[in-house]
Amino acid sequence: MRAYLYWATNNENDPYKVDFLFTRKAEGANRYETEHDSEIDRNRFSGRDIEIESEAGESFHVQRFQSEKLNDGDWVIFCEVPFWPTSAGPKAKTAA
Numbered sequence: 001m002r003a004y005l006y007w008a009t010n011n012e013n014d015p016y017k018v019d020f021l022f023t024r025k026a027e028g029a030n031r032y033e034t035e036h037d038s039e040i041d042r043n044r045f046s047g048r049d050i051e052i053e054s055e056a057g058e059s060f061h062v063q064r065f066q067s068e069k070l071n072d073g074d075w076v077i078f079c080e081v082p083f084w085p086t087s088a089g090p091k092a093k094t095a096a
Helices: 035-045
Strands: 002-010 018-023 050-053 059-062 066-069 075-080 093-095
Antiparallel strands (some): 002 075, 066 075
16 A cells, blocks of 8 residues: 655654654645656665554554656655554554
């Protein structure tokens, strides 16, 4: 299942951590005008060992983000996850 990046920002309490917000739909994700623009964030987030949790308390470590070109020509970033995350990173949230 794909979790599309909706939003990411530096954590208020720890500048070395990033808080994430994901969405289930590519259309609702943060958009980039070019593949290069999406690659900048994709590379910035990949390899950070982001831990997500399921409603059942399972955890999964996301280590790779990918880019996807939409039909309108914009680009989005996503990660493959085995379940829909209820949390990710130190203070991440998910959007429907």
